[in-house]
Amino acid sequence: MAHAARTIEQLIDAAEAEARREPFPVDAAVYEHAKRDPGRPILYAGTLDAPVAVLARDLGRDEVAAGQPLIGAGGRLVRAEIVKRHGEDRNEEALKHALLTNTVPFKPPGNKAYAESVRVRFRPFVAELLAGFWTGTQVLTLGTEAFRWFEPYVEGGAFPESAATDARFEAAYTCRLPLAGGKAKVVSVRPLPHPSPLNRRWYAKFPEMLARRLAESGG
Incomplete structure (x- = not known):
């Protein structure tokens, strides 16, 4: 484990130091419009002691603004289903019941995924967030990139062949996230399709799939 921050603010500061160490692509215009520093990571939202974490790919324009x-x-689809499950009436209330994060805590230019080299740079910070600061054990991933982010932590370092099929949406995968001192935190990863309206195959089914995954996770 590359970092061992004592507080969550130290972890965010360490991720910022890595961002400033060497340039990488960020959507500077979006940060400028939102009056936000493009070198400051937006690492997470929600509650560190929530039972469920949701991992998505990376930030979008709305995420930078907020x-x-x-x-x-x-x-919003994700938040709506979480608050529905808990009898809340505002999407903001989802932050009481889940931890929300991304594979990279920055917005890439356009809507393109970050290169693997960028994910590698920021992987230690996301891993430490999930292993060292978040106390839950149930992770829902949104889309292929977020799901594959966990592959290095699966037994043998590779998902089974079924993980490349629709069967993954019915399965849970045990992963071991590294902790300081050679220890590991065991988490259960339950993949979901990406909830974009452009994902025509799964978009209409997504709320039902998410509700089932939340029920499985106790979130």
């Missing part, structure tokens, strides 16, 4: 993950069109 300064928190999962608040755009897809994020």
